[in-house]
Amino acid sequence: MSEKVRAVHYLNQFFGQIGGEDKAGIAPFDSPGHVGPGMAFAAAFGDEAEIAGTVICGDTYFGENVERATDEVIALIEKYRPDLLIAGPAFNAGRYGIACGAVCAAAAERFGIPVVTGMYPENPGVDMYRKDAYIVETGGSAAGMRKAVPLMARLALRLVRGEPTDPAADGYLSRGIRRNYFAGKRGSERAVEMLVRKLSGEGFATEYPMPQFDRVEPGPPVADISKATIALVTSGGIVPKGNPDRIESSSASKFGKYDLEGVEDLTDQTHQTAHGGYDPIYANEDPDRVLPVDVMRDLEREGAIGKLHRYFYATVGNGTSVANSRKYAADIAEELVGAGVDGVILTST
Amino acid sequence: MVKEIERAGLPVVHMCTVVPISMTVGANRIVPTVAIPHPLGNPAIGRGEEKELRRGLVRRALSALATDVRGQSDFEEE
Numbered sequence: 001m002s003e004k005v006r007a008v009h010y011l012n013q014f015f016g017q018i019g020g021e022d023k024a025g026i027a028p029f030d031s032p033g034h035v036g037p038g039m040a041f042a043a044a045f046g047d048e049a050e051i052a053g054t055v056i057c058g059d060t061y062f063g064e065n066v067e068r069a070t071d072e073v074i075a076l077i078e079k080y081r082p083d084l085l086i087a088g089p090a091f092n093a094g095r096y097g098i099a100c101g102a103v104c105a106a107a108a109e110r111f112g113i114p115v116v117t118g119m120y121p122e123n124p125g126v127d128m129y130r131k132d133a134y135i136v137e138t139g140g141s142a143a144g145m146r147k148a149v150p151l152m153a154r155l156a157l158r159l160v161r162g163e164p165t166d167p168a169a170d171g172y173l174s175r176g177i178r179r180n181y182f183a184g185k186r187g188s189e190r191a192v193e194m195l196v197r198k199l200s201g202e203g204f205a206t207e208y209p210m211p212q213f214d215r216v217e218p219g220p221p222v223a224d225i226s227k228a229t230i231a232l233v234t235s236g237g238i239v240p241k242g243n244p245d246r247i248e249s250s251s252a253s254k255f256g257k258y259d260l261e262g263v264e265d266l267t268d269q270t271h272q273t274a275h276g277g278y279d280p281i282y283a284n285e286d287p288d289r290v291l292p293v294d295v296m297r298d299l300e301r302e303g304a305i306g307k308l309h310r311y312f313y314a315t316v317g318n319g320t321s322v323a324n325s326r327k328y329a330a331d332i333a334e335e336l337v338g339a340g341v342d343g344v345i346l347t348s349t
Numbered sequence: 350m351v352k353e354i355e356r357a358g359l360p361v362v363h364m365c366t367v368v369p370i371s372m373t374v375g376a377n378r379i380v381p382t383v384a385i386p387h388p389l390g391n392p393a394i395g396r397g398e399e400k401e402l403r404r405g406l407v408r409r410a411l412s413a414l415a416t417d418v419r420g421q422s423d424f425e426e427e
Binding site for chain 1: 350351352353354355356357358359360361362363364365366367369370371373374375377378382384385386387388389390392396399400403404406407408410411412414415416417418419420422
């Protein structure tokens, strides 16, 4: 009679039922058994596996100290002598995705056990850790939990049993691993067939998808900062008090352009953050902590920069799709170029 | 966002706390900052000292803008 597979589950403060952004600074700790979504995993595992323990860490704590937090989390995971690690799912939460990816990568390396997490394809954790972890594709929000759990649990059990897996069949994002196999037809035949399908407008699947590199060359340096016009842009959601454009706290549908004429300093009376993805207390108390208007004005007066551009641009980078962010930034860039701006400081939270 | 602005030909410096994200999104000039909820400040110190800290970070960002870089560069404190 074999014993149950021992799984450890990694969660953030929110899914770990500790609290929201105000608790995101919490250091890692563990708790025996399952917590929150762990219950659904335990049910999906049936008699084959159990969640021996859960390790919980705040997203901000992790994001600000990735290496240290990884070591601390790994030490807690080790206590449960795991055969398997489940992390998240993190959906489209950036810091959580990175934490899940980093913990999975470290656990796979340290313990040599299968590691499974779940993320939305645009989560930055995907590009960073897809080679190190099995990342099941999920929806963009926690509404996708019900679909994600059975897929993650099934994949985890297949990995524990040593069964072969496949990204398309098992619902995970390709890790970029190529496996040799004997095909029924030789390459030239397959290529001609593919070409014929393409020419006749039928669907075809490439055997070797090209990696997508989208790198932009660095812009040329600003020749003389002391004569340059510098613009401020932020994804940290700084807006005039009252958020006149009603920029959404997550999945922002727009960006704002705000006049800085005569503004020397951002204060809790004049500006605030609209961002819902970090604890807003500090930014609301002094918005210069995210958008440094006060020191830019000092530097302008001292002649260290030519001038601060009259307008600043802001959106909320919280679950905002890559396509939308691109569009906002392209519009912003066009205006900045048109206005004769020489360089941009973009701040992110 | 950094990439689209740079694509338009403008040099851009990304000031952020989670540098790996900045690398992933393709920023070329990166200045690491203090903390996620207050990248350019630190509520634990006095307002005067905090402004000095912010000034130092902004100055580093400006010198990054004036620096010719090849590929992704992290402008950490010297």
